[in-house]
Amino acid sequence: MGSLGSLIPLLLMxxxxxxxxxxxQQKRQKAVQSMQGGxxxxxxxxxxxxxxxxxxxxxxxxxxxxxxxxxxLTYDRAAVREVTEKAQxxxxxLEK
Numbered sequence: 001m002g003s004l005g006s007l008i009p010l011l012l013m014x015x016x017x018x019x020x021x022x023x024x025q026q027k028r029q030k031a032v033q034s035m036q037g038g039x040x041x042x043x044x045x046x047x048x049x050x051x052x053x054x055x056x057x058x059x060x061x062x063x064x065x066x067x068x069x070x071x072x073l074t075y076d077r078a079a080v081r082e083v084t085e086k087a088q089x090x091x092x093x094l095e096k
Contacts, residue, residue: 063077
C-alpha cells in the first residue's frame with residue numbers, strides 16, 4: 001500500500017502535464033498543418049518572418065509568394081504563419 005501511495009502523486013503530475021502542456025500543443029500543431037495544407041492560389045498570407053503577400057503558385061512543399069512591389073519569392077509551405085484572407089472563388093453564373 002505504501003508504494004501505491006507514492007505512485008499516485010507521480011501519476012497525477014503526468015496527467016496534469018498531459019492536459020495542460022502536451023494536448024494543447026498537439027492541437028495547435030494539427031491546426032497549423034491543416035492551415036498550411038489548405039493553402040490555395042490567391043490566399044493572402046503572412047510568413048513567420050513577417051512577409052505579407054499573396055500565394056501565386058503552389059507546389060508540394062514550396063510556394064511562390066507575390067509581394068506588393070510585384071516581386072515573387074519562393075518559400076516553404078512551413079513558413080506560413082497565418083492566412084489573413086482566403087481567395088475568393090469566382091463563380092460565374094450565366095443567367096438569361
